Amino acid sequence: MHDNESLKLRLERMRHRIHELEDRENRQAERLAKLQESEERYRWIFENANDGIVLHDLEGRMIDVNRAMHERLGYSKSEIMALPLERLVTPEFAEKIRERVSALKAKGVDVFESSDLRKDGTAMPVEVSAHLIEMVGRPVILSMVRDIQDRALAEELITLKHRENALLLEEIQQRIRFNASVYTDILKRLARSSGPDGLAAELDAARRDDPPSRWARS
Numbered sequence: 699m700h701d702n703e704s705l706k707l708r709l710e711r712m713r714h715r716i717h718e719l720e721d722r723e724n725r726q727a728e729r730l731a732k733l734q735e736s737e738e739r740y741r742w743i744f745e746n747a748n749d750g751i752v753l754h755d756l757e758g759r760m761i762d763v764n765r766a767m768h769e770r771l772g773y774s775k776s777e778i779m780a781l782p783l784e785r786l787v788t789p790e791f792a793e794k795i796r797e798r799v800s801a802l803k804a805k806g807v808d809v810f811e812s813s814d815l816r817k818d819g820t821a822m823p824v825e826v827s828a829h830l831i832e833m834v835g836r837p838v839i840l841s842m843v844r845d846i847q848d849r850a851l852a853e854e855l856i857t858l859k860h861r862e863n864a865l866l867l868e869e870i871q872q873r874i875r876f877n878a879s880v881y882t883d884i885l886k887r888l889a890r891s892s893g894p895d896g897l898a899a900e901l902d903a904a905r906r907d908d909p910p911s912r913w914a915r916s
Contacts, residue, residue, distance in 0.1 A: 750843035758783030772817035
C-alpha cells in the first residue's frame, strides 16, 4: 500500500514537471515568433528606407548596409560589405573618421555633413546622423545617411546669385559715382560760362571728352 502511494506521488510530480516544461516551451516559442516577426519588420524597414543606412564597428568594418546605400553608391551589397568605411567617403572626410568615432564615444550621437564616394569616383554630399549602439555586447555605429545633393546645389545657386547681385550693385554704385562726377563738373563749367548756349556747348564738350558708351548707360 505504501509503495502504491509513493508511485502515485512520483507520477503526479512527473506530470507536473512535464506540464511546466510544456508551458516553458510554449512561452519560448511565442517569444521566438515575436522576435522573428520583429526582425522581419526591422529588415523590411531597413531595406526599404529612402535614406542610406550603414552599420559598422568602431574600426570601420561593415556589418550591414541597406539597399538604398549600396545602390546609391553604385555597388552590389557583396562589394560594399567588403570595403572599409574610409573607401566610401572622399579623402578629406576619410581623414575625419577617427575624430567622428571619438565624438560618438563621448556623446553617443553626432550629426554632420560629409561627402560619400561613388564607385565611379564621383562625390555625393550627404548628411549623416550617427548613433553609438550596443549589439551582441559590443559597441557599433548605426548611421542614417541622407543625400543632400539637391540641397547643396540649391545653396550653391543661392550663393552665386548673391555674388551676382553684389557685383551688379557695385557696378550700379560705380555708375552713379561716375555720373555724379560728370554732372558736378558740368555745373562747375556752366557757372564759369556765359551766354544762352553755354549748357549745350558744355554738354557737347563732355561727350567729346568721355566715351559715348558711358553716356548711353547713364
